[in-house]
Amino acid sequence: MASYRDLLRTPGVGRIIAAQLTARFPNGMTSLAILLHIEHVTGSYGSAGLVLAATSVGQAISGPVTSRWMGLWGMRKVLTLTTVLCAIAITTLALVEMVLPAYMALGLIAGLTTPPIQSAARTIYPKLVNSRQLSPLYSLDASLQEIIWILAPVLITFVATQAGTVPALLLIAAILVGGGSWFILSPEVGRVRIPRSRRKLGRVLAKPPVLMATAVGFLLIGACSAVEAGVVAEFDEGGLEAGLILAVFGIGSLAGGLGMGHRPISPWSMARRLLIVTIGLATTMFALNAWWLGGSLIIAGIGIAPALAVIFAMTSASVKFSETAEAYGWIGTGQLIGAAAGSAVAGFLVDGVGHVGAYAAAFGFMFVGLIVSIVFVRAFPDLRHRDPSPIPDTEPVETIT
8 A cells, every 4th residue: 555655645646546537437327327317208228228329339439539539639629529518418418308319319429429538547647657656556547446336326326316317417417527627627638748640540459469458358348247237137126235246346346456556467467367357257156145246246356457457557568659548449449348248148148047147148258358368468568577658659850961
């Protein structure tokens, strides 16, 4: 913990972490709020699912695109524009009754304009700390983001059930604007300029570490989404037990990230951390009660934030600074697709064989991730004695002869 205290004493670090967590807090609320609101308005979960799917498609497309735009037009311009447009889309979704295609169009716009806060923050981090502190900073970031997934769904469910779905969506818009403004106006955002990338969109995926980070992120988040579907299905669609067990899952991840954040990252670090997750998820299929399931998910959770920290660090160390935002955008898109795939596969298996099917799907996703991290271990960089900061961009220099 001493290393984290030193890290947070570094000028700007605490402010950026707090601001980006606040700005990203709606990420843990929006999907659930849209689902509840559209179901309330239309009386159909199928219609709500279509609107939510449109939103997810928009988010998947926007990740690498808006992240790349920050190198063209600057962080503040892109973040301000997307924040304003996203808040308008969510507010309109809340206040205006319309036909289903119009709701889907608004959901798509809300997804396309989701501010690339995560890509911006992780692009800024290497400019705030020295190379020795960068890996612990990524670990701290991966750990603290669990706060979003622990608290946000509980808060938005409480507001939606007690005050209504319209106030819930308006609350999201308010946090989006307030948290986004805090982050955008932070001095560090103004000081860091991302150079314009000279490569075509998507070329960064040709780098093996970025491709592996995207693939592993897809499988890891897919496993987490399948677990969530199984827990909700087992405990009466989101009862008290479901909320507590999912909170325990997040707490395990938070503890694991803080506990392993100081450890050097080797090519085998990803495999070791995914092994912990895989073992924990394997035991969920034999859970006899809520206590067993909670214990299994604590074990699984211990490896999640540390694995995400490896993803962030290996990406940073493998690309030029001008490519970092786009790379993180692709990783975010992979995780979004993984979340959708995990939920979909788990949903079909729940209908077919019950909640155990969802836990089996989660284990399957994670087992594949473990195999990938072992088979392609050479694609994972060795950062034990290496600066994990991005590769500096170089420009040709004119000389007089």
